[in-house]
Amino acid sequence: METNGDKLLEVKGLKTYFHTQEGVVKAVDDVSFDLHQGEALAVVGESGCGKSVTALSILNLVPDPPGKIEQGEVIFEGRNLLEMDNKEIRQVRGNNIGMIFQDPMTSLNPVFTIGNQIKEPIQIHLGLNRKQAKQRAIELLEMVEIPQAEKRYKMYPHEFSGGMRQRAMIAMAISCEPKMLIADEPSTALDVTIQAQIMELIGRLRRERNLAVMLITHDLGVVAGVAETMLVMYAGKVVEYAKIDRVYYNSRHPYAWSLMRSVPRLDEKRERLMTIGGSPPSLINLPAGCSFAPRCPFAEDICDREEPPLVEVEPGHFSACHFAMDFEQHGREVAN
Amino acid sequence: MATFLEARGLVKHFPLGKGLILSRLSGTVKAVDGVSLDVKEGTTLGLVGESGCGKSTVARLMLRLIPADKGEVFYEGRDILKLDRKQMQVVRRSMQVIFQDPYASLNPRMSVGAIIMEPMIIHGEETKDERMHRAEELLEVVGLQPEHLARYPHEFSGGQRQRIGVARALALRPRLIICDEPVSALDVSIQAQILNLLKELQEDFQLTYIFIAHDLSVVRHISEEVAVMYLGKIVERAEHDLLYSSPKHPYTVALMSAVPLPDPIKERERKRIILEGDVPSPIDPPTGCRFHTRCWKKQDICSEQEPLLEEKAPGHLAACFFPENV
Numbered sequence: 001m002e003t004n005g006d007k008l009l010e011v012k013g014l015k016t017y018f019h020t021q022e023g024v025v026k027a028v029d030d031v032s033f034d035l036h037q038g039e040a041l042a043v044v045g046e047s048g049c050g051k052s053v054t055a056l057s058i059l060n061l062v063p064d065p066p067g068k069i070e071q072g073e074v075i076f077e078g079r080n081l082l083e084m085d086n087k088e089i090r091q092v093r094g095n096n097i098g099m100i101f102q103d104p105m106t107s108l109n110p111v112f113t114i115g116n117q118i119k120e121p122i123q124i125h126l127g128l129n130r131k132q133a134k135q136r137a138i139e140l141l142e143m144v145e146i147p148q149a150e151k152r153y154k155m156y157p158h159e160f161s162g163g164m165r166q167r168a169m170i171a172m173a174i175s176c177e178p179k180m181l182i183a184d185e186p187s188t189a190l191d192v193t194i195q196a197q198i199m200e201l202i203g204r205l206r207r208e209r210n211l212a213v214m215l216i217t218h219d220l221g222v223v224a225g226v227a228e229t230m231l232v233m234y235a236g237k238v239v240e241y242a243k244i245d246r247v248y249y250n251s252r253h254p255y256a257w258s259l260m261r262s263v264p265r266l267d268e269k270r271e272r273l274m275t276i277g278g279s280p281p282s283l284i285n286l287p288a289g290c291s292f293a294p295r296c297p298f299a300e301d302i303c304d305r306e307e308p309p310l311v312e313v314e315p316g317h318f319s320a321c322h323f324a325m326d327f328e329q330h331g332r333e334v335a336n
Numbered sequence: 337m338a339t340f341l342e343a344r345g346l347v348k349h350f351p352l353g354k355g356l357i358l359s360r361l362s363g364t365v366k367a368v369d370g371v372s373l374d375v376k377e378g379t380t381l382g383l384v385g386e387s388g389c390g391k392s393t394v395a396r397l398m399l400r401l402i403p404a405d406k407g408e409v410f411y412e413g414r415d416i417l418k419l420d421r422k423q424m425q426v427v428r429r430s431m432q433v434i435f436q437d438p439y440a441s442l443n444p445r446m447s448v449g450a451i452i453m454e455p456m457i458i459h460g461e462e463t464k465d466e467r468m469h470r471a472e473e474l475l476e477v478v479g480l481q482p483e484h485l486a487r488y489p490h491e492f493s494g495g496q497r498q499r500i501g502v503a504r505a506l507a508l509r510p511r512l513i514i515c516d517e518p519v520s521a522l523d524v525s526i527q528a529q530i531l532n533l534l535k536e537l538q539e540d541f542q543l544t545y546i547f548i549a550h551d552l553s554v555v556r557h558i559s560e561e562v563a564v565m566y567l568g569k570i571v572e573r574a575e576h577d578l579l580y581s582s583p584k585h586p587y588t589v590a591l592m593s594a595v596p597l598p599d600p601i602k603e604r605e606r607k608r609i610i611l612e613g614d615v616p617s618p619i620d621p622p623t624g625c626r627f628h629t630r631c632w633k634k635q636d637i638c639s640e641q642e643p644l645l646e647e648k649a650p651g652h653l654a655a656c657f658f659p660e661n662v
Contacts, residue, residue, distance in 0.1 A: 046523040047494075147613075161614045191386035191550060193611045196594035200610055218524055221553075221596030225603040244600050262528035264557035266580070266595045267602065272535070273528035273557065279493045280523075 008179060008212050009035040009058070014072035016050075016057045019065065023284040027053040027067070029236040037179065038210040042217060042227035042244070046280055050236040051216045055182045057082075058214075059097060060089050076180075095125045098173030102185035104165035108157040114141075114168050115153035118175060125176040140171040144201060163194035167201065174205060180212040181205075187222060199226055220263055224248065232256045235281055235291035238310055242317035252319035252327045254296045290322070298323065298334045339410070340377035340544055341512060345370055346397050346407035348390075352619065363619045367393040369568040371407075372645075375561075377511075380538065380545040382559030382576070384552055384591070386615055390568040391548045395514045398546065399431050400424065411512075429459055432505035436517035438497030442489040448475070448500055449485035455507045474503040478533060495526035502533065512544045519554060531558060552595050556580055564588045567618055567626040570645055574652040582661035584654035587627045625656070633658045 016028040028050045035041050043051045056062050058074050060081055074081040076096065081089060093099075101107045109117060118137040122128055128136060134153070141149035144167040157165055166186060173181055183202060187195035203226060206213050215227055223230055223244060230247050232240040232255065240253040251257040261274040278295045281287060287294055293303035302322050310320040313327075323330040349364040368390045375381040383391045397404045400416055408415045416427055432455075435441035442451055452471040456462060462470065472482035478499040489497055498518060505513050515534065519527040535558065537543060549555050555562055556576055563573040564585065572585040583589045593609040611630045616622055622629050628638035637657055645655040648662055 046525060163614055191615075192552070192591060192594040193386060194614070196596075196608060196610050197612075199596075200608075219596065220524070220598035221603075224598050224600040225596045248598070248600050259525060260598065262525055263598050264528075264531065264551075264553040265598060266553040266556060266592060267597055267599070269556060269576075269580075273532055275528045275532055276525040277529075279495055279526065 006037050007034055008037045008039075008077065009214075010073070010075040011054075011058065012073045012075070014054065014057055014074065015070040016053050016062055016067060017070050018067045020284075025283045026236050026286065027283060028057060031072075031231075031233070031236075031238050033231050033238070033241060035180065035212050035214060037212055038206070039229065040206060040213045040215060040227045042215045042223040042230040043233060044217060044220065044223055044230055045233035046218055048280055048283065049233040050283075051233050052184055054233070055099070055184055055214065055216055058182065059093050059099065060084070061093075091125070094121045094173075094178070095176045096178050097180045097182060098176070098178040099182040100166070100169045100173045100184065100186050103189050104162065104169045105157065107169060108165060110157055113154055113156055114160065115155075118153075118168065118172050121172060122175050136175070137171075140175055141168070143174075143205075144168070144171045146171075161194075162190050163197060166190060166194075166198050170198075170201065170205070174209070174211075177209070178211070180214065182214045182216070184216045185218070186215070188217070188219065195222070202226070220248075220260065232259075235286060236283055237291065237320065238318070239292065239320045240318065241310070242319075246314075246317045250317075252313045252317065252324045253292075253321045254298050254327075254331075255292045257327075258297065290320075298331055339374045340412065341398065341546075342372075342374035342410040343394070343398050344372045344408045344410070346372070346394060346409070347405045348393055348397055348402065349405055365618050366568050366621055367618060368397060369621075371565075371568075371570055373398075373563060373570070373573075375512075375544055375546060377544050378538070378542045379560040380547050380558055382555035382562040383546060383548045383565060384550065384555050384562060385565035386550060386591075388567075388615060388618060389565040390618070391565050392516055394565070395433075395516060395546055395548055399428075399433065399514060425459075429508045430511045432508065432510040432513050434498075434501050434505045434513060434515045434518045437521050438494055438501050439489075439521070441501055442497055444489055446488075447485065448487055448489070448492075451489070451500060452485075452504050452507055455504065459508060461508070470507070471503075474506055477506065477537070478503045479529075493526075494522050495529060498522060498526075498530050499533070502530075502537070506537070506541070509541070510543070512546070515545055515547045517549055518547075520549065520551060527554070534558065552580075552592055564591065567615065567621050569626060569655065570653075571627065571656070572652075572654045573645070578649070578652050582649075582652075584648045584652060584659040584661055585627075585656045586631050586633050586658075586660060588654075589660050590630075633660075 012032050014028055014031045018025040018027055031054055045051045057069055115137050119133040122133040122136050138149045138153055146152050146167050187198045227244050230244045231238055234255050240256045247256055258276045276295050289304045289306055290308050293299040308320045308322045310318050313319050313324045346368055348368040349366050351361055352363045371394050385391045396402045398409050409417050449471050453467045456467045475482055480499055519530050547558055559576050562576050562579045563570050566587050572588045590609045590611045597603055624639040624641055625643050628634045643655045643657050645653050648654045648659050
């Protein structure tokens with residue numbers, strides 16, 4: 001996909017499976033995408049579609065057992081992260097790739113002060129002494145707009161509001177000047193006005209530091225405001241991948257297409273929302289053929305039999321639908 | 337249409353104790369501080385605000401699930417806060433709640449059937465067979481299958497669990513349902529299903545909803561009237577088109593501006609108002625207008641005097657000295 005920056009991350013044919021008593025869960029099944037320097041990529045999908053496992057796989061953080069990265073490569077600045085030993089990958093985590101999670105309360109340790117927790121990665125990765133690390137941590141708190149940083153440095157997570165905790169997490173994630181930030185639902189647990197603050201902060205840091213951001217979210221509004229490209233996942237697979245405008249205004253996959261029409265919007269009142277029937281399939285017994293076919297309003301016989309490949313429908317726009325090429329025409333035929 | 341449910345001057349302060357053994361009062365959380373509201377039968381009132389603004393407490397007060405410190409709640413002309421236990425139990429049957437988290441609000445050790453039939457048993461409804469029959473019927477009404485009765489909540493997805501919660505709420509044929517963030521824990525494609533279901537049920541059974549949510553887009557979709565709360569007070573109230581097309585209170589304006597639109601072009605063109613800081617603590621709310629600490633239109637009077645909730649345009653109430661869009 002054409003972008004201005006250099007290619008920073010390349011995920012190729014990633015397959016992460018979980019081996020459970022009930023069977024093999026194909027959480028991530030053949031996912032490929034690129035991320036360029038300074039690019040903001042949104043990975044969108046419902047819970048259980050594999051978006052978070054994709055992020056964890058990139059950092060080789062999938063709990064093993066039961067999880068296992070079966071196949072694929074994650075090339076970050078020319079090196080395959082999946083082939084690294086523990087010591088090497090630890091240098092990448094935090095140092096080159098920072099990560100923030102949905103619920104800042106569960107990712108912060110309640111018995112250590114905020115300052116202590118921000119200081120730790122700085123001391124480990126940048127080799128600063130305690131005093132320097134403290135100085136740096138306070139700077140970072142200021143950078144993420146936490147007022148009275150020096151006082152806040154000594155406080156515990158429970159003394160912070162939800163928004164401030166997420167700011168502290170962001171401070172930690174960028175403490176070692178990473179080139180890439182993985183943000184897994186960073187604003188989902190927060191109130192709207194605080195969500196706007198956090199997304200603004202991530203956007204500012206990205207611009208200032210030419211940070212590549214991989215934003216994992218289910219919120220199509222957040223994506224529209226932040227991302228440049230988007231990867232829509234369904235049942236462990238990529239179903240659509242393109243510049244966001246192409247997906248929002250010219251989607252070529254029935255899942256993404258219906259999802260856009262099923263969200264209530266602030267700027268218009270719809271009498272009835274379009275719904276996608278049923279619920280996402282169990283990843284253990286995936287239907288043969290296209291996984292979305294049982295819920296798809298436009299499905300035909302072929303969809304139940306054959307799995308659609310991810311094809312390039314226009315330059316830089318990929319869709320995994322048998323009818324991706326003549327999506328609109330097919331939709332019209334079905335409607336009639 | 338007659339007023340169906342009306343609350344006047346509701347106040348609820350929660351005392352805060354300090355010290356474990358000899359606990360003494362160290363302050364009060366002013367969760368709800370003088371809230372008046374009314375809902376017309378068969379319509380939906382949306383109650384919007386950020387976490388901690390008191391919206392759930394208002395709903396609980398209106399159902400008398402917790403006692404109010406002050407105020408009155410008229411349900412079909414009677415003040416239910418004055419009813420005795422027995423009378424209240426009768427009224428209760430027609431008021432139900434749908435909760436936010438379908439993972440927490442269903443007892444994992446009860447089968448779906450037992451969950452749906454429990455309210456009927458409590459209110460001494462019908463025979464066992466009739467209850468069974470009614471439960472099966474309810475499951476179909478909410479889009480599940482009768483054979484799901486014997487299953488347990490963990491066997492269901494989030495959306496299906498919320499449907500079970502809806503079925504339980506409908507069990508006693510209520511007239512009023514409080515929906516406390518009923519879709520915010522659900523996936524996007526499932527949210528639409530539940531919202532549509534709630535709308536259909538409203539039409540089919542002439543239900544009245546008080547719909548509590550932090551998501552303005554969801555509230556816009558479902559409500560006829562919307563009230564916006566901030567720190568225990570209603571700051572703006574209007575019919576939904578009025579509120580969304582010309583919000584008057586700066587807080588509403590900021591809240592609406594913070595909601596991201598699923599539309600990249602509009603998002604890029606939009607000028608966003610980003611409020612600074614967090615919501616102040618309800619233990620020690622700001623003097624005067626409670627929003628003045630975060631407001632960009634603030635003048636001296638805002639910190640000195642409390643603005644009243646007044647009509648700023650026909651049918652459009654707002655509590656602000658310097659309202660927008662007038």
